[in-house]
Amino acid sequence: MKIKLLSLLFFVCLLPVCAFAQNVTVKGVVKDANGEPIIGASVLQKGTTNGIITDLDGNFTLNIPQNGTIIVSYVGYVSQEISVNGKTSLTVVLKEDTELLEEVVVIGYGTAKKSDVTGSIASMRGEELRAVQTGNISSALQGRVAGVEMQQTSSKPGANMQIRIRGVRSLNASNDPLVVLDGIPFAGSLSDINPSDIKSLDILKDASSTAIYGSRGANGVIMVTTHKGYTEQKAQITYNGYYGIKIAEKYPMMNGKEFAALRAAAGKYSNGMDESDDVNTDWQDLFYQTGITTSHDLNVSGGGKTNNYSFSMGYFNDKGVVPTQQYNRFSLRGALDQEVGKYIKVGFVTNNTYNITEGGNIGLYGTLSLSPLVNPYNEDGSWKRTVKMSTDEQYIYPREVLKGLKDIWIQENKAFGSYNTVYGEVKVPGVEGLKYRINLGLNFRYGNGGSFTGMGVNSTNASEPSSASISNSLTTNWAVENLLTYDRIFGKHKINVVGMYSAEQTTYNKSAVSARDIPAEYFQYFNLGQAAGEISVKPGDQSYWQAGLMSYMGRAMYSYDDKYMASVTFRADASSRLAKGNQWHTYPAVSIGWNISKEGFWENLLTKVDELKLRVGYGETSNQSVDPYKTLGLLATRPYNFGPTGYDTGYYVSELPNTNLGWEYSQTWNFGLDFSLLSRRIYGTFEYYVQNTKDVLLSVSLPSTAGVGSYMANIGSTRNKGFELSLNGVILDNYNGWSWDAGINLYSNHNELVSLASGADRDESNWWFKGHPIDVIYDYEKVGLWQEDEAAAMAIAEPGGNAGMIKVKYTGDYDANGLPTRAINTSDRQIISMEPKWQGGFNTRVLIKILILV
DSSP states (O other): OHHHHHHHHHHHHHHHHHHHTOEEEEEEEEEOTTSOBOTTOEEEETTSSOEEEOOTTSEEEEEEETTOEEEEEOTTBOOEEEEOTTOSEEEEEOOBOHHHHSOEEEOSSSEEEGGGOOSOEEEEEHHHHTTSOOSOHHHHHTTTSTTEEEEOOOOSTTOOOEEEESSOOOSSSOOOOEEEETTEEOSSOGGGSOGGGEEEEEEEOSHHHHGGGGGGGTTOEEEEEEOOOOTTEEEEEEEEEEEEEEOOOOOOOOOHHHHHHHHHHHTOOOOOTTBOTTOOOOHHHHHOOOEEEEEEEEEEEEEOSSEEEEEEEEEEEEEOSSTTOEEEEEEEEEEEEEEETTTEEEEEEEEEEEEEEEOTTOOSHHHHTSOTTBOOBOTTSOBOSEEEOSSOEEEOOOHHHHHHTTTTEEEEEEEEEEEEEEEEEEEOTTSTTEEEEEEEEEEEEEEEEEEEEOTTTTSSOTTOOOEEEEEEEEEEEEEEEEEEEEEEEETTEEEEEEEEEEEEEEEEEEEEEEEEOOSOGGGTTSOGGGOSSOEEOOGGGOEEEEEEEEEEEEEEEEEETTTEEEEEEEEEEEETTSOTTSSEEEEEEEEEEEEGGGSGGGGGTOTTEEEEEEEEEEEEEEEOOSOTTGGGOEEEEEEEEETTTEEEEEEEEEEEOOTTOOOEEEEEEEEEEEEEETTTTEEEEEEEEEEEEESOEEEEEOOGGGSSOEEEEEOOEEEEEEEEEEEEEEEEEEETTEEEEEEEEEEEEEEEEEEOGGGOSEETTTTEETTSOSSEEEEOOEEEEOOGGGHHHHHHHSTTOOTTSEEEOOOSOBOTTSOBSSOOOGGGOEEEEOOOSOEEEEEEEEEEOOOOOO
């Protein structure tokens, strides 16, 4: 009887458990506030790993306990917890998370909501950059940011682009922007940064934004933030790769028939030994190859409750269309943030790259200058070594020839860079919002170059001795920043105050050696000491310098009710590059903003305008980017002969010292208007700026009677002014899985030389002219060709000329018959601006979500 009773009690105890364990199949749909289905939303049973994602129509099916709870989430929307309570059908409407959708930008030593920013800052997310598959982020930026001009100065793989933010300011000092990687000024180049590692990129353009970086931010600042993982995230492994081909766009050159006709019409040249009128050789077809670009990146990231991490490795290869030219980059990166107790946080970021650039010795001139009338083959079908044309003999190197020369005609540059940041952060107990942080940057870059040209290679003389050269460079840099930050919100008041003391030092060393007549080709450039010929160590190829910078900075930002914003910055820098007594410079910056659309009266005025913000800023920045030791003057060497066999090296003053050399500085006004329409389906920015640069660092030429060529001084001034317009639109926003957005930007920058050294109006040797842009061409302006019926005018303006010659602009007087009164001379040269009147770019992106449900 007792056994039966125990069995009954056990059965009764199981009843509620069995009832709780009964499952139901829940079917539902997830939509946004506009009723559009949300594709890829996560539907998860709370407290378990039982979940699913919505399909192309926003639908889901999930089997869970009838009294269970599901969590529905999607990026950019507020997550919802829903109790099933036995329901089998659900419709879930997710609301946009306004906090998440509020764009956060990096402003230098901190972050801020885009709506709170009062300076001129352009931002791009990492995924937007990676939409353009390239190994260099500067290529991905080209034409996409108003006021930022990217110029491809070389087509060689791995070459950096020239970046100019709002024009050129300085004549002799650097015009390159500062690159800041994860909060520390970057000692490398943009090509050292793997685009797959980038989380966001922010460009600071006006002085009120860049003043916080002092002299280093004189030409704008590019802030690069890399991935660091997320707290409470399971480890995620991601791979990104692509493969592409490149085909050369051939230069428009004459074919054989056209070139023969031109020679016949000119009546000047006869065919050379290897030329014939019935030959038509396309040298570009024989030279170019198909280029290949490939990239592979692997990343693992995640985090626990008190830490987050991200580690990645990548390989990028760019094989050029010019034979032997290629660029290889290997990258290894790691980041870790770790909380230690309640008040302390530490972390590090390390970026390491190793790259190899090959084929810099091969150019296009040797191919484009060849006559199409030349037959490149011998009678037996082999390649000729050289070809003789009407006026010269030339060594030829089609791609098939270059393949055979790959070990005896080489140029390689190898570089290893390690860029590291370590930080420690302490929250001050008892004072909410107050914290101290120290950043330590340790950077190292080593470069090694080598070239070798075998005997007779690239020479008309088959017995020309071989030659080789090597070069080595080492750059070390350290920087330390001490930051004290107070960040609080009091009701409608937001306050952010930052104070900083920093110091940094950079040391650079370079050496180079060249030699002739290498005893064996397999030596290449690896043992120049064995050379049988001359071994040269040229003074101009060796270099050493060290420069330091010390700074104090303070910034205060205030916002009231998200309507009224103000920012004040003060910075003082001391540079070792400048003269004693002139090493310190201080400069302020101030900016204000007004969110007009936050005002109560706005709702009744323009209901279709979501955002309208007015910004005004003024700031000063400075530039000290001249070579170190310019204040001391320069010595140069010159060999002196003493008899037929001996000589000595003498020294002479090539540049005078200047004990008063100081800072070049700029004053900038910026006016901005930010706007968005139709629930941010259309949004953009308009900017107008005026930037005056004074005490320009300029090399002043001296007359020959001085015995010295020049000296560096603060003389001259420039001005840049212009406008920028960025307009973006969302055409499709997750419509049946399709998203489509487009953007356009237009900008114009007018650059002007306001004054030059000694009050001069022109410096013809450097092509600098007061009242004109810095970048001009000073030459004769071609206006057409002389015609046969202009013989009378041509006889005066171009004595000895003939019809068909290029006609240049004549600026002299004319006689009563309309004929020129003198011959064309140097006074007819024109100052021709190289500045475009305006520039712009257009970009569009189409995305489709494809889900594979397993």
